[in-house]
Amino acid sequence: MNDPKEALYHVHGVDVPETPVAPPTDQEPWGETRVVGKPLPRVDGYERVSGTAVYPADLSLPRMLYGAILRCPHPHAVVTSVDSSEAEQMAGVQAVITGFTPDDRATRQHSELIRNNLFNTRCRYEGEAVAAVAAENPYLAQDALRAIKVEYDVLPFVADERRALEPDAPQVHEAGNQVSDTQTYERGDVEQGFREANVVLEQEYRCECEIHTPMEPHGCVASWDGESLTIWESTQGVYNVQTQVAAALGIPLSRVRVVGHYMGGGFGAKLQAGKYTFLAALLAKQTARPVKLTLTREETYLAVGNRPPSNMRLKAGVKNDGTLTALEFSGTGTGGAARAGGTSLLDWLIRELYVCPNVRTETTDIYINAGPARPFRAPGHPQCAWALEQMMDALAVAVDMDPVQLRIKNVPTVSQARNGIPYTTTGFHQCLEEGARAFAWEQTRNEISREGRDSHVRRGVGVAGGAWAAGGGGPPSTAIVKIYSDGSINLNMGASDIGTGTKTVMAMVVAEELDVAPDVVQIEHADTGTTQYATGSGGSKTVPTESPAVRAAAIDAKEQLIELAASEMEVDASAITLSDGKVIADGDTPRELNISALRSLRRRGNVTGIGYRGPNPSGKAVTPFAAQFCEVEVNIRTGEVNVVRFLGAHDSGRVMNLLTYRNQVFGGITMGIGYGMTEQRVLDVDQTGKMVNKNWHDYKLPTALDVPADMTCIPIDLHDTEANTTGAKGIGEPATIPTAPAVANAVYHATGVRVTSTPIDPTKLIQALTEAREGE
Amino acid sequence: MAKKRREHDEEATARTGLTRRGFLSHVGAGAVSVAVVKPATAAPAPPPQAMAAAELSKVSLDINGRERQVLVEPRWTLSHVLREELGLTGTKVGCERGECGACTVLIDGVPRYACLTLAVEVEGAAIVTVEGLMNGEALGPTQQAFLEEDAFQCGYCTSGQIMAVEGLVQGNPNPSLEEVRHGVSGNLCRCGAYAHIFAAARKAAELRRGTGGES
């Protein structure tokens, strides 16, 4: 786990191919930029606000059928029979496939797959696929599901990882409920560290399971043309889907085209194909018609990922001057019924975020009968921050230091979790300091302490920090920039724009290099049939991965164009510059020519620049940092918490587009508010093991009234010249890491009560407040 | 035919007597406040329609100012008909249970969830979808405001957010921040673009008022 990217975004079964080694580059880092960094609206904003953007769920093809999946209603059961005869006879139902599809009709190549993989007769979680249908409209598909009769042997289940290692717990898998050996990490001498401490605190923390629930449910449209398959998928990574579909169906990669132009959110849950993707392809094959298969909202709660719940114990030692002496951490978690990273990076921030010579961690991943986890916006990190950042707050109180100062005291300059290699840049200190200044941290704390505690509505402020293990990006990536003979420009890249503004940022990179307006740049992207290879858009690595490749391609195209122009205008290439669609030859009498007037370019048709993502600097860590501050009002009669304002100070390298950057920060804070205050999966652990809140009413996402209108974004823009050739680091994930503990710390500041398990809602807080009052 | 049915309606309601005795007589008798019984738009709906479960029946829907004849089953929701039957996929579906707001459309001027509305129930009502805010290829003011303020990320909830804001600013030309926050509180945004949506709603109101300035 020393390379966190491996642990995180490596999707099982998908090898990351090599791309050509990037040629040595003499690209200078940008200084002042003309386009990059500006708060520009998106290049595809029109499509998104006009309703004309076509998401996979919107796609309609001639003769298209609608697919639907029957899912196991029990957390643990064996399917003993499936009777689909009635469904098959229903008008409008064109195909039914199950694990019991008779051999005489399952003559296709896919029958083995269905039997062994798709429809596993042992269902280890509620929501496991049991059968699938295709019908003329979605209502008929649902009717067909209702008509399928399945018999189950219902087995004992375990739905709470805290009980799953007990000796008599039902076994999810034959080898037991512990996924693998407990993972350990150690540096220094923890016992010695605790002896050196003036204060040692120990506390347990819990984070509930969070579900991604992107607004567009998972889904796709699958269509065959002979032996070639095209899939329009709501995905973060078209190449991941292509690889998995080709492997699952046993067909060549060249015959699987995956298109993912628009998609309605993923947050890590759409980095891979789903069984639904394979099923749509199989149903389409069987019926020789296109099939659209969009999951229901309920299915997205059960079967396509979550952030694992975490149980953590943290012991920390600190000297009176605020120096950390030791951290000891143990955590358990569960990726559900699959090996799905139940404790991925759960201890990363303990190892990494603050200077501490003596650290010991252990993490244990456990199976339960529940839906498999998937990567979710900074896997492991919000959980770990929930523990570590509340502990830092408690340590600050214990040694009577300002919580900001305690953190500043322990800001690291090297990556301790990576054996002490230096960071390319670390703005953590500035995040804390400049964030506190912009927030009026000290003044607000002074004000609050002067106010006293007479009112039943109490104010409090909180801070928390964070870092993200994998925000530097890296190879492979290839991009192509074409300049056509009329001066118009095309950018071709494989990356998906999952809503973060990737297309816009890349258009700005091209515009910066070629001195044009971003909207001149036409973009082809996220299509395995027509665009270049890219890894999935996840891990906050898309901009730092793709933008250097795009920049290199733009520079390559520019150099070629300048060569052409130089020979045509009979000057030295060094005398030529580009400006706003013109070629300008410097000289005694400067000459300019529209690009469209270049005869040699017209003959050639276009110049094609190719760019590759070069390697990351060796021996250096590229890491985004963050500090967030918030103010709350707590009604101590009811336990209601009103978040009044939030500030995010982030070091994510160069700000590529201030508008989308801000949007990411506010979006991360919003999601963090949900994590810390409203969201949790509820399983009926004592009775049926079923999820009782698999909808957006009972599983509560934050609404417009749960987020403060007063949000501030303070970019700590350090111009990282080593990280990559654009100096960008990731922002999406860091933006959600410190949020929940910042709220918890503010609630503590307001009330003197610590809530150590998520979410902090009135049900928890009123109880904690009551217990505290009774204790007094 | 329509006229005849309407007469029939009058008869039917007269028979119950409730209308007149229950409300109108009080208004007529110099009631203190004026009844807010909905006027014109609720013109007597078409006739007792009986539709059998599995059959398709013709309904006429007023969508974005155009009458559309569609064959529907009774159970088909407005969102299904808009998207899958009429190809108006600007209206999105996120939950099909009135819990996300992606399918928000205006029905007789007020925002409602198309996923919780049977198509057959909105015959005679004026339905406006995000496509209906366009002026040819030009964005309407609310759409323009969302674009300028970057009031979205993935864009999937955006049509619904836009329609909620459109409904708000049509009824309230100058909403306060609090009114905006309440106005969009029936629309989830998982990407968390709320802060920018608040700004867009204020700007939308401005653009509609024609001032167009920076806020």
Next chain:
Amino acid sequence: MLPQFDYVRAQSLEEAQRQLSVEDARICAGGSDLLGCLRDEVFNCSKVVSISSLSQLRGVVRSRDGGIRIGALTPIAEVAADPTVQETYPGLSQAASEVASPQLRNQGTMGGNICQKPRCWYYRGEFHCLRKGGTTCYAMAGENQYHCILGGYRCYIVHPSDTAPALLALGATVHIAGPGGSRTVPLEDFHVTPRTDAQRETVLESNEVVTELTLPQPAAGLRSSYRKVKARGSWDFALAGVALALAFDGDRVTGGRVVLSGAAPVPWRSREAENAISGRRIDTTTAREAAEAAMEGAAALKRNGYKIPLFKGLIQEQLLAIASA
């Protein structure tokens, strides 16, 4: 995706009643709750009987006795925004504003709001619970964090309505049209506790239709309010709610009602709290006594113990607020 059903849009109350006499026919006003229940297959539905065309059932008017009449089909949003309601019955206006989301307030009707089906996640989910004709209330031993602390008996739902507690506090009457003619029921007697019948929520027969709600002229010195505590900022049902309608003579409470939402299977009138403040001036002491009294009979399940201190805090807050209003 909804299952199949026949559909009829009634043009008269009589026709609606006739159509509703078919087995498993369901009335549809705004439809927001009905469609949710059908989608979740909470109950069977052979036919949807729409009454949305009965526009005579829509609107708020002042009645001759000085009260108001609210047509059953009046959208909740119209009640929230009605100037008369805002001025004369602020508690009702506040309650109507707290319902669900703006879109649902535009769609949902007042009649529908008081006739809502419970939001218990077992009832709405794939659980054959007692209320659906099964033998077990899954909430008793299960995930009961949002369930009742008062009035539970074999079934532990809470009543989901916000407007019903406010209406009950204000002394509303429900007007019902049925095959045998019209009848009126005080709202206080309209909802059914599980002790009486765990499979129904109201006294309404399947072929009866709520036509209107009436509120009496407010007593002299009447103040009303509604507040609910939710797990998120909007679009949520009450963890705890309090509707107050109290008459004051100077600073002394002369009468009125205290009604709790999120507490019990029906809107829960707390006579204990009313008695504790009746004839007295509300100060921190009386407010605390009333809050304690209201929770005297409360019994927590395994995971909803927080409701007791929450209600105590909320009742105190609201009593002190209304006294100083």
